[in-house]
Amino acid sequence: MDKRQHYRVPFTGKAKVSTEARSVEVQISNMSLGGLLLHAKKQFGLGKELTVSISGTHRGKTFREIVLGKIVVTHLSPDGNAYGIQFLDYLDKEQQPSLFSWVSSRQKKAISSFLREPLP
Numbered sequence: 001m002d003k004r005q006h007y008r009v010p011f012t013g014k015a016k017v018s019t020e021a022r023s024v025e026v027q028i029s030n031m032s033l034g035g036l037l038l039h040a041k042k043q044f045g046l047g048k049e050l051t052v053s054i055s056g057t058h059r060g061k062t063f064r065e066i067v068l069g070k071i072v073v074t075h076l077s078p079d080g081n082a083y084g085i086q087f088l089d090y091l092d093k094e095q096q097p098s099l100f101s102w103v104s105s106r107q108k109k110a111i112s113s114f115l116r117e118p119l120p
Contacts, residue, residue, distance in 0.1 A: 008032040009106040018051040019044070028054065033103055035069065035086045043081055046074055050085065054099065063098035067091070 011031040015038065016023045026040040036052070044050070048071045055064045073084030093100040 007107060008035075008037070009103055009109050011036070011102065013054060013056050015052050015054040017044075018053065019048065026052075031099070031103055033087075033091045033100070035072075035084060036067075038083050038085060039080050040083065041080055043076060044071055044074070044083060046071055049088075052085065056098070058098040058102055061098070065096040065099050067096060067099070 008030045009032070011028055013028050015026050015028055017026050017038070017040065018024075024040060024042050026038045028036055028038050030037045038052070050069055050071065052067050052069060053064060054067070055062070057063070068088040069085035070088065071083050072086045075082040089095075091100045091103060
C-alpha cells in the first residue's frame with residue numbers, strides 16, 4: 001500500500017547532487033511535490049542532507065532549479081544505488097516553477113511503486 005502524501009510521476013533526467021564534500025552526477029527516475037527517486041553509483045548514508053540541482057527543458061524553455069532534501073530510503077546493489085529523497089520543503093511554484101508545473105501537470109500518469117530498476 002502506497003503511504004505517500006503526494007503522487008509520484010515519471011521524471012527522467014540528470015542532476016547534480018551536492019554534499020558538503022563534493023558534487024556527484026545522478027539520474028532521477030521519478031518525482032513528486034515532496035520528493036524524488038535518484039540513482040547513483042556513489043553511496044550516501046540514510047539521513048544525509050543533499051542539495052539537488054536539476055536542469056532540463058520544460059515547455060520549450062531550459063531551466064535549472066534547486067531542491068534541498070534528505071535521504072529517507074536507500075536501496076544499495078552492485079548494479080547501482082537508489083535513494084528516496086524527501087524534500088525539506090515541498091516544490092513551490094515560486095521557487096521551482098518548472099518542476100512544480102511538470103509534476104502538477106502529470107497527475108494522471110502517477111506511479112505507485114517506490115523503487116524502479118535503475119535507468120540505463
